[in-house]
Amino acid sequence: MSGSRRGRRPGAPDTRAAILVAARSRFAEHGYAGTTIRAVATDAGVDAALVHHYFGTKDDLFLAALALPVDPRALLVPAVTGGGPEGAAERLLTTFLGVWDDPELQPALLTIVRGLMDPAAARLVSEGFLPVVLGPVGQALGIDRPEHRMPLVASQVFGLILLRYLLEVEPLASMPAEQLVATYAPTIQRYLTGPLP
Amino acid sequence: MSGSRRGRRPGAPDTRAAILVAARSRFAEHGYAGTTIRAVATDAGVDAALVHHYFGTKDDLFLAALALPVDPRALLVPAVTGGGPEGAAERLLTTFLGVWDDPELQPALLTIVRGLMDPAAARLVSEGFLPVVLGPVGQALGIDRPEHRMPLVASQVFGLILLRYLLEVEPLASMPAEQLVATYAPTIQRYLTGPLP
Structure with missing residues (x-):
């Protein structure tokens, strides 16, 4: 994992995209309460720490998955x-x-x-x-x-x-x-x- | 046209259904303002007076077309x-x-x-x-x-x-x-x- 601060460098585009796809699918199928960062990471084939690194908390990941034009x-x-x-x-x-x-x-x-x-x-x-x-x-x-x-x-x-x-x-x-x-x-x-x- | 009062006898089911189908299609395509009883009657192959007889005003027809459970x-x-x-x-x-x-x-x-x-x-x-x-x-x-x-x-x-x-x-x-x-x-x-x- 690089030492760059969260949000500065978007990370490898493919990995980020894979995490978002996994997150959208998890949230849609299991709801907000039933989704964990760990499960999203497993679905995306990455480590949970990498999900945290790229997206922050579960709330942050959820908002990122919604692809809102503003937070x-x-x-x-x-x-x-x-x-x-x-x-x-x-x-x-x-x-x-x-x-x-x-x-x-x-x-x-x-x-x-x-x-x-x-x-x-x-x-x-x-x-x-x-x-x-x-x-x-x-x-x-x-x-x-x-x-x-x-x-x-x-x-x-x-x-x-x-x-x-x-x-x-x-x-x-x-x-x-x-x-x-x-x-x-x-x-x-x-x-x-x-x-x- | 029969002498029954509006709403008492529902009228021939096929004719009523044809008018509702025509009304839904007209309202959807031309909007509320762009729809006339006359045009709905033409689409349904009936006389405009029959549409009035079965459904009342354009407002009544519109609400009937929406199929609300209550008026x-x-x-x-x-x-x-x-x-x-x-x-x-x-x-x-x-x-x-x-x-x-x-x-x-x-x-x-x-x-x-x-x-x-x-x-x-x-x-x-x-x-x-x-x-x-x-x-x-x-x-x-x-x-x-x-x-x-x-x-x-x-x-x-x-x-x-x-x-x-x-x-x-x-x-x-x-x-x-x-x-x-x-x-x-x-x-x-x-x-x-x-x-x-």
Whole structure:
């Protein structure tokens, strides 16, 4: 194994690709919880340490297997951390819409969201994607009961994505991002920090 | 044409089926706006008056073509009308969750929602389904700017459906309906009647 830092050198392309293929197949067949780095390594014919070296943790490998155009954690965690819980909804929505409104990123994001409707993918999202992404964001916010509150946030944000980008329902499809932020921030802020039943 | 009232006698099964096949194909190919009763009648080899007789308006035909297990208008309009705008969110959510939590109806509803993710279906939803359903509900509520407010309601309700029923994300998947109503009613009520930017 070389001494290069993770992410600097992508590693041998064939080995990386083989690990990703094995990871996708494992995650799809056994779900997020049922997949181990060790099993992926065995499937790919490499050592587990090499998987760690190239991809990091199981969460990192999972996000790499999804081939997202951006790492949602790297994007959302700093956005919500700077400033604490107050105003977090506004920062979260602004960051989120900035990514989705980016014409370079939007096609890949749309493809991924469409794929989520497949029943097999649903389990990966509920067991894998949401905890992997929402967990660190909830932690960074320092809110109480993040495991209860973050899914509420996701339910509004996913619905907005669905209507604005996939179904292109007006007036949401053409609404300026600032107006969307002002419209949805009170909802998201209540889910993050308000009283809930 | 017989003298029976619409909906009483289903009509000759073959003719009805031919009209539905023609309607589905027309709506899929030309969208909601680009489809006329006349064109559907021509495709089915029947008179336009017969299509009206069997199915009613274009909106009725559209909903019949979707083969929903319930007519969402017949369900939602009375629920929100009785009592005016105050408390409308609670009534709307209670009615809505009652249908979705019904084990007889849920499988068909899930199939329909999964189908919506197809890009061709997206146009039918944004041009057809949402206006056909949300229009009468907004009217029944007597709210201002229903064409602006009802899509906000839809964005939260669709997101909840997605997480609770399709992705089965906890705690939403197992949450009692009453707790969901109490959690989401303030959001929906603000979208219906609150101040918006």
